[in-house]
Amino acid sequence: MPIGTAETPVNEAHQPGETPERLTTPPARTHRWGLGAFFLTQAVFVLVSVLLAAAFGSPDAGTLVVMLMLPTVLAGALAVLITVVRGNGPRLDFGLEWRWSDVTTGLAIGGVGLVTTTIATMLWVRWVGEDNAQSTVSGLLDGVELPPVVAVVIFLHIWLIAPLCEELLYRGLLWGAMERMRWGQLNVFVLSTAVFAIGHLEPERTALLLVIAIPIGVARMVTGRLTASVVAHQVNNFLPALGLLLISLGLLPA
Template structure:
């Protein structure tokens, strides 16, 4: 007789894994806006400006403040809406998020830009005369004494809000449109800087605005983040905003 064969050892079933593999991240959509989106936002800026000018006619102090602030804010909101509809929103598409590294880089580059801008403005005033060194904003406020509350509003707009709006348009929407065309970062920097200077519609100050825009664009280029260029722009605008505050309060001659 054959010897009885031992029964095979039965192993207990392996326990089911209690941890599920991490889900794969959802692919981030590439934004789908181009240069047309930027020019559309610029057209909105011009349209709002024209409508306000037609509404107010001969503007008083409040009308001047509204005319200075509203077109820029509306154009920036249009730009943000475009990123939501045709992309992933400003946080992802512009890198518009709070990171200390971007803030400190923006502060450092902005401080250097403030020095270079001050020197360039002084030289420009000597060469071209003071009448060609004044911005459109200072021209509108020339001879207008604003109530303190409105003067502070203008100061905060020029110092803090206008840089955010302009950066969203030029180094956000425009920058992203050119990146989508696969232009090199240098070409994107050069063209956005040029259009920033031209887009202020101040022909007598275009060269000076180019000098002002260079460090701001550098902050955007080296960090890849709009946060850095916004901070650099705000640092650069502080002294002009302070000057406008003093002029509009009648504490300093225009």
Template sequence: MTEPRPEPERPAHRWGFGAFFLAQAVFVLVSVTVAAFFGELGDEGSRLGLALVLMLVVPTVLAGLVAVVITLVRGNGPRIDFGLQWRWKDITTGLGIGVIGLVSTTIASMVWINWVGQDNANSTVSSMLDGIRLPPALAVVIFLHVWLVAPVCEELLYRGLLWGAMERLRWSKWTALVLSTAIFAIGHLEPERTLLLLVIAIPIGVARMVTGRVTASIVAHQVNNFLPAVGLLLISLGVMPE
């Protein structure tokens, strides 16, 4: 019986922590710019809803695109540097860890709400949608973004650029897991929910550590975001109270 061949070592990339900070800076600057535009609209119906969608989607997507461009310019592309490729093993691992994470996150969220109260437990996105009723098309866009798109972009930053920067310095996988989890929680800029975000991020980071590739952490992140995305969809349509 022949032993399975070990996977070839990835070629070294030429980007480090500066790449992650650049992508984060793009996210912050674009967020501020779109927020300024959003603030000037006041309460103008459909234009307000469109501005809200742009405020949620554009900064995250642009930051994710910056991460991809960095790998193309300073590395070997996202497929090699991030392990961003379709493998059933990564998909099933991400699904399995994601389900475990979803259960733990749901329990942690219930405990957190009982501890700090509903008002302090709401995410930034949920707070932004408070009292706003969106057209169905825009509500679906937000649902798909929170469930599918945002996890991809965030994983390219935290478990892609940031994790890769630590790999380049030959830091251990456990160090990469701990630091990327902490920075992920802090980087959401939601101080009231930082501890909860730590719980959410641990299974996602474990998926990245176990497989060595971002695909698994993306799937785990998407599984974890599904129920919150459904909740936001129902809230934005006025079906469920905030």
């Protein structure tokens, strides 16, 4: 057979036993969602939060768990659904897969972030006062007696579940939408960090949330995948979640 047929062009000829690069390197798969997907998840989060607040004016322990968990979980689940319907799934679109290198990177950066966040929180409390430095979740739980099982569920949500869901939104959908617009990584990092801080809808704590978000965004940027930022976020949330658990169980003063 002459060289240069349709099956083997001249410029792609290869030695016997070799596999052409074009057959071993899969084509890049791009997603079909953008900023609208992120805004949709934010709208769902806000709408569900408002509806639950209107339905449960003075929540008991059971409804308190629903009010804390349902908006965040629904928004995170919607983010995953969007990647499945309009993309390639969270593993390819977000890089959400188990890699020890990402886990160790997330633990290392999250540990550094935990130290800086703790110092920043102490300074922030001294500057604005304890009442103004209180998070929305802390305010919602203030003075509420929780059964041990409920307290543990809320602890696990704040420590593990909420960081995962928030990362799906901010360093997943939002990050990916800006990458699709061909923004530089530094610009994506800066804007997603700012939106994360503002999106918590806690104006008194926005500056503190910026400090909290920086190491989490760094973990996403240096690895290029979501797993590291999820782990870093969970490390950052561990001490606040543990503090709320101990207060709820009466082991620490409120």
